[in-house]
Amino acid sequence: MRILLFTGKGGVGKTTLAAATAAALAGRGRKTLVVSTDPAHSLGDAFGRPLGAEPSEVDSLLSAVQVDSRGLVDSTWHELRRELRSSLAGAGLDSLDAEELTVLPGVDELLALTEVQRLAEGGPWDVVVVDCGPTAETLRLLALPEAISGYLTRVFGWQPKLGKRSRVVESVHRLGTHLESLRTLLTDPSVTTVRLVLTPERMVVAESRRTLSSLALRGIRVDGLIANRLMPAPGFWRGAAASWMRTRRTQQNAVLAELTEAGFGSGLVRRVEHRAVEPVGLAALLEIAQELYHGQDPLAGNGKGVSPLLQVTESGEGYQLRVAVPLGQDAEVDLARVDDDLAITVDGFRRLIALPELLRPCRITGAESDAHGLVVSLAGNRGHG
The missing domain is CATH 3.40.50.300 (P-loop containing nucleotide triphosphate hydrolases)
Known part of the structure; x- marks a missing residue:
């Protein structure tokens, strides 16, 4: 299918x-x-x-x-939400907090x-x-x-x-x-x-x-x-x-x-x-x-196939992580390290991407973009990840 x-x-x-x-x-x-x-x-x-x-x-x-x-919300979600509210309140949570916690945007x-x-x-x-x-x-x-x-x-x-x-x-x-x-x-x-x-x-x-x-x-x-x-x-x-x-x-x-x-x-x-x-x-x-x-x-379709989202190569004293995300010349990109994840934000859309185990001991030293996406440079001790 x-x-x-x-x-x-x-x-x-x-x-x-x-x-x-x-x-x-x-x-x-x-x-x-x-x-x-x-x-x-x-x-x-x-x-x-x-x-x-x-x-x-x-x-x-x-x-x-x-x-x-809208009909699906009325027939399906309300029942589950009632169960969640009841169980949370029964566990000692304030009824107002239970109500707020079961709001699902x-x-x-x-x-x-x-x-x-x-x-x-x-x-x-x-x-x-x-x-x-x-x-x-x-x-x-x-x-x-x-x-x-x-x-x-x-x-x-x-x-x-x-x-x-x-x-x-x-x-x-x-x-x-x-x-x-x-x-x-x-x-x-x-x-x-x-x-x-x-x-x-x-x-x-x-x-x-x-x-x-x-x-x-x-x-x-x-x-x-x-x-x-x-x-x-x-x-x-x-x-x-x-x-x-x-x-x-x-x-x-x-x-x-x-x-x-x-x-x-x-x-x-x-x-x-x-x-x-x-x-x-x-x-x-x-x-x-x-x-x-x-x-x-x-x-x-009329595409050329799909590349892996993440590719890792050795470079100098560290590694390069390529993230296959198409970027325009005016794209706003932000990178941040969150524990073992790489937080990537492109034009307001953010995603946490789990770093390959090899790169988790490394630190980010720089990043640039090309026609194929982002290239993130990382430094770390090889053989110790």
């Missing part, structure tokens, strides 16, 4: 391209489910039919579903991701295509399994006080185990990949570059970028309208060239031209898929 996650800045057309990709996959004989976790609920509009919280058939091999994250997004996993693993699907929310929401969604696992460790690390095999211990254990399975699912490049949709505008491209860095930090593979809504080339047309289209397309091409020159998107970008009529229905979506994939397998 494969999972394709489509995301991008709001309004770039990711829902249409996710639906088109799903339609093309089904057209090639694969049993395909397209899932929307976007609160905008626009997937049904792309197919021209209403969708519910359970998969409904769009075509013989294509089904679609709109995840209702991002639970809506977490349950949406949980529902995607349930649908993917519980159905007959060869491929699950996910129309995610806008980029900011998606990054929170994809960071949640790791972040909440850390939260559970900090808050419930004193489990013996709660009594042996108490309900809350069992509940937290189940949740933690499930979060680990989500993290594994997301970071397995043979199963899950991301298609990042953008329009050729400098502000959108800047956000896309930050998104690429954030996803790389989390070990999530991006196997393609899609530049949507390119102005059609006017050819030999004359007149004011043709001149405007020609100028606009030239600007768009320049933005995409800058993206490639900066080391982002080289060999990764597919292009889709703007249409005068909003594409609705299978026929229109398959037409877009043809332009997008040119008859090739949509599952193949």
Whole structure:
């Protein structure tokens, strides 16, 4: 089974391209489910039919579903939260503190991701295509399994006080185990990949570059970028309208060239031209898929594979640690040592990365960036780690 996650800045057309990709996959004989976790609920509009919280058939091999994250919160999280509050209060914690400790930021997004996993693993699907929310929401969604696992460790690390095999211990254990399975699912490049949709505008491209860095930090593979809504080339047309289209397309091409020159998107970008009529229905979506994939397998992606996030080499009296994170020239990067972890922050997105055992006795002596990511220099006594 494969999972394709489509995301991008709001309004770039990711829902249409996710639906088109799903339609093309089904057209090639694969049993395909397209899932929307976007609160905008626009997937049904792309197919021209209403969708519910359970998969409904769009075509013989294509089904679609709109995840209702608010409904999942009402039906699932409230029960577990009541258990946690009751157990914490029973362990002697003030009721107000127990209430605060069981507030879980991002639970809506977490349950949406949980529902995607349930649908993917519980159905007959060869491929699950996910129309995610806008980029900011998606990054929170994809960071949640790791972040909440850390939260559970900090808050419930004193489990013996709660009594042996108490309900809350069992509940937290189940949740933690499930979060680990989500993290594994997301970071397995043979199963899950991301298609990042953008329009050729400098502000959108800047956000896309930050998104690429954030996803790389989390070990999530991006196997393609899609530049949507390119102005059609006017050819030999004359007149004011043709001149405007020609100028606009030239600007768009320049933005995409800058993206490639900066080391982002080289060999990764597919292009889709703007249409005068909003594409609705299978026929229109398959037409877009043809332009997008040119008859090739949509599952193949257009990436060059994925490099290991961390690589260590000997250098002088110490080591160099390469962190494969794409960086723009204006990226804001901060490094810090936190016990045996390396804290990396890129444009506001932070992740703790466990240092290889070899490097834990070492100290950071410097860092620089190149076209392939960060290179951190460390000094230490070889043979004593």
